Amino acid sequence: MLTNPLHGLTLPELRKRTSMKWRTHPADVLPLWVAEMDVMLAEPIHRALSDALAVGDTGYPAGTELAEAIGAFAQDRWGWAGLNVGRTAIVPDVMMGVVEMLRLVSADGDSVVVNSPVYPPFYSFVEHMNRTVVESPLDGTHRIDLAALEDTFQRVTAGDGRAVYLLCNPHNPTGTVHTRQELTAVAALADRYGVRVVADEIHAPVVLPGADFTPYLSVPGSESALSLMSASKGWNLAGLKAGIAIAGHDAADDLARLPEEVSHGPSHLGIIAHTAAFRDARDWLDALVGGLDANRHLLSDLLAEHLPSVRFVPPQGTYLAWLDCRELHLDGDGEPVERGLVTLSAGPAAAFLDHGRVALSAGPAFGTGGAGHVRLNFATNEDILTEAVQRMGTVWKELGRN
Incomplete structure (x- = not known):
């Protein structure tokens, strides 16, 4: 090592x-x-960037190499073979990707459910785009309170209300890694109440000994969900902007509506760096x-x-x-x-x-x-x-x- x-x-x-x-x-x-x-x-990331700079490869991002690298990583590390490259899109970074996913599956005034305490930009970004943040607090052990979540889903969807559940997996700031059982229960609740799920999985590579990461899209019932992943946290690449949006089977048409200009947001060098991270580092x-x-x-x-x-x-x-x-x-x-x-x-x-x-x-x-x-x-x-x-x-x- x-x-x-x-x-x-x-x-x-x-x-x-x-x-x-x-x-x-x-x-x-x-x-x-x-x-x-x-x-x-x-070093593999440094080398990939140096090679790109040596030939002046500093143009616009293109291709599916990052999605392919994440897919191979997901299969090797998490046992998930379900990442379909055809249902992915590059985004500027995970949080901007979250914003774009919310635009695809919600409208002004819709509710966005979060598990507080949670990453502060979940509040500021969501409120800035004219959605209403609704808290469903974690329980006393920092885990998802499924009973409280169901109550929240029921309340925000009453009277034909539309809602999205913005899931943080693993959770920031508590470091909770949600189990497959918990996420399966979440998917069942979301399906029951017609709540769309957008999963921020930026910390997925950084799971410590004693826990196992479960991609939300790998659990049954998650077919209508959308996920965001990146190498930003696992390899310290916040300054090299890039991320991937991944659609479940039933969300493919939603992701297909993503405006083309969004794909111009990530840095080409960011795509190169993130690809090298998942593939070679x-x-x-x-x-x-x-x-x-x-x-x-x-x-x-x-x-x-x-x-x-x-x-x-x-x-x-x-x-x-x-x-x-x-x-x-x-x-x-x-x-x-x-x-x-x-x-x-x-x-x-x-x-x-x-x-x-x-x-x-x-x-x-x-x-x-x-x-x-x-x-x-x-x-x-x-x-x-x-x-x-x-x-x-x-x-x-x-x-x-x-």
Whole structure:
């Protein structure tokens, strides 16, 4: 196996980066917020991009190579042979793909059901396109509450109302990996109430030991659903825009209505990079997952030592930790302030940033269930993760009310 990719960069080297993660806050802040990983590019991806640049291959994207690469990956890693390249389309990225899928299967004023707490752009993007976000909160163990979901479906479809269920699989911010049984039950409910399903599966490659990823389109009853996938999170390619929309058998005609101009949105270099990731950089991903698993255990130990009052359910997937900080009794548990896609601190996140110089994502931005919580990105090296939690522990000792 390759060397753990999270061990390759020091803090001074990381501070040379100009991305959002490293430029939003001052240089004395340890940024463990936005979903960027502290890794170098996987060598097969670097080589594919270098080869393209060497021949000036910087035009418009075309072809089905990315869909074919994801299909082969899905069969090898998830045992899913059902990805039909003829029912796919390239999209600019997963979130813009979600928007385009919602445009295909819903109209102004329709309801979009989400499982809160959930990725903040689910709220902002959906509301911007004149749909109504309706929350169906996760249960107390961070899993889909099927009874609550059925109640929500029944309510939003009453009187011939139309609705879409925007599924996050694996779930952000909790790191929950939904089981085949759970997803099959979801599909049955969606069919019963005539709810269309759009699945954001951007974190699918990043499932940690002990859990198995199930593509939503692989479960019975999902034939009318649409899925979005990408190499963005698994291989740290957010700056190389690309994604794939995949239609279930009965959603093929919907996807066929996708405007041609949408396919011009992804970067050609992004398509090349994402294809190389799924096809040629699997060993790198395996090494990364091993490193993330080690960091998941390290984080548990660090929290037990420095912040024992924090409640933490170790994630099954992603590299995001959802920390319940309510027992720390830190001041300033207010509403978050949004600037574009960046949500500034509120509640315990404000205390950790202002007094500990650690940047985390503020819980209230994730909707109902987010108050008093923070999201921590542990895709970094052990030294940075250790120092960050130590700083957070110091803040609690200085400011917390026992």
